[in-house]
Amino acid sequence: MAVHGPAMTDVARLAGVSHQTVSRVLNGHPNVREQTRLRVRAAIAELGYRPNGAARALVTGRSQVIGVVAQNTTLYGPASLLAALEQTAAEEGFAVSVGSVRNLDHRSISAAVERHLSHRVAGIVVIAPVESAGEALERLPKDVPLVTVDGDPSRPVPLVTVDQVAGARAATQHLLDAGHRTVWHVSGPSDWFDSVGRIDGWRQALLAAGLDPPPLMPGDWSAASGYRCGQMLARMPEVTAVFTANDHLALGVLRALHEFGRRVPDEISVVGFDDVPEAAYFIPPLTTVRPDFDAVARASLQMLLSQIESGTGGALRQTVAPTLVARESVAPPRR
């Protein structure tokens, strides 16, 4: 079994002070004589002392850990968000504990949250992009700092989201501005808020232009489903512009169009969403909408920290505006 490192009392003995003074030095307490502080610092260095987070967590009631609950951290969006969250948390001196769940149903989420709570995390970030997650959150203990990301806009929980509606509107408008008569939409799964928001934005842009939205093509985020939708779109001569709910769907659509000999952007323009790093190297380079995951991470962490510090659980809300990235997959329609 592992040899346990030195404890605070060992440092205290070496520095010739009480353990409490060591504690004060460690926590940056003001009333410590400079000379003492240095002696303690030296003793800490000499022994290679490392404070015991578990003991601290026990006595203070919370650890310097933030729990994150997420579903599929392989997808580009969640993965980026998670990475950004870790970075930001690390800068604030917090570790991030990930509770991955297979499904975002009530049971799974609750279980993940329970696991975090039993470790006395300082706060929890739930990446809750689907309806079923929302229900679980309402049943949670009210006294733990909590922020949801990409969650249900209609629930009274602190929430940070990318402004899906604005992004989708911008994408659609960009196609309309290029001269297209209407824009088709390949969506994500209907139980994701991201999907719903993007559908909304697309509809809004069309309606604002006095257009009747064409039928929705429902996909599931995957290139495979984009491909299937693309096969249908390719066969419809009236289609000249497509907005897909993410870049992978766009990839599938591009491939289907290519197979059917429909040239992009000459015959059909395509706009995606997410700006995955590869989007610039699709054939052709994909015009897309870039959500700022760093900004989302910063906003959610800040929101969480303010809850942790104040103890209040105010239901704030913050949205981050995405930006359109224009590339070569959009052109005016051929007359």
Place this chain on the structure above:
Amino acid sequence: MAVHGPAMTDVARLAGVSHQTVSRVLNGHPNVREQTRLRVRAAIAELGYRPNGAARALVTGRSQVIGVVAQNTTLYGPASLLAALEQTAAEEGFAVSVGSVRNLDHRSISAAVERHLSHRVAGIVVIAPVESAGEALERLPKDVPLVTVDGDPSRPVPLVTVDQVAGARAATQHLLDAGHRTVWHVSGPSDWFDSVGRIDGWRQALLAAGLDPPPLMPGDWSAASGYRCGQMLARMPEVTAVFTANDHLALGVLRALHEFGRRVPDEISVVGFDDVPEAAYFIPPLTTVRPDFDAVARASLQMLLSQIESGTGGALRQTVAPTLVARESVAPPRR
């Protein structure tokens, strides 16, 4: 400040037993009367009691948390690995704490490991795909269970890796089998072990076939660098087969070839590595090599757990064989 939940003594009082009996029930100790066990269970449920992991960690010396150190969890490989690790750990009752680092240099890694150690994690998994990481690991305390993934094969540390060499050999051989006279290689960054292994495998396959490896095209995993290499390859009429160190590089190459009017696979065949979910929807669908991240995660966790349980820190080694996924980007060369 948050209202603290009930403690073990509260459960004990409600069940009419001592707190130690509650502890025994919780830890599945055998000598507890069935009737008592049920009473305690009921009390736990009634109070919504949740054991305090920090207290347990304090007294036992380790928490049910595994620390993971990783660099860029946005890349497909690391992200998949991390997700698989979480899943596997959760099944074993462990939480995963992620210590993301910006650079894999000595300082960053040590700092991340320190953070984990101060939380008294039960063990650490370091995803250490580059040379500089290896050095840091040798300086680490020897008494903490540690496993490296994709690390330096030449260091005496427990290691789990994908068999890069075999994968690259299979990819290269696949192209040779199709009738190509030689195979070009777009590699990853030279300080990654993954890169080195894939270059090795490529060389081995060519040498075994009595061929002289053509000059290496060095990339950096990104589609952008693949694109740059592809531009050069496209201009060289003798090139008929390219093996890229990952699928994103392949995407860049495909795009460059397409721009230069070089048809894939008619004129040039391409094989990637990773089998990202989108690879089947590249133009054309990409033949690639699929590493089994789940297997890697399982192997590393198992290795870690055996160290945790036994207390011994034996330097084991395990490799996971990848499989070739044949798609349409490979064809015999035109004579």
Place this chain on the structure above:
DNA sequence: GGCGTCTCTGTTAACGCTAACAAAAATTGG
């Protein structure tokens, strides 16, 4: 110079749990 007021340091008591031992209850055997 005595006394209140700082500043610095030490002492003691939790936090919630498990380990080790002690005691009580149940079971067995003769």
Place this chain on the structure above:
DNA sequence: CCAATTTTTGTTAGCGTTAACAGAGACGCC
């Protein structure tokens, strides 16, 4: 039915830290 054993339960003492309070000097003010 009593002693020896086994099973079940309770008691006590930490784990390493912070919080709350107490004590010891140093300093200024009347």
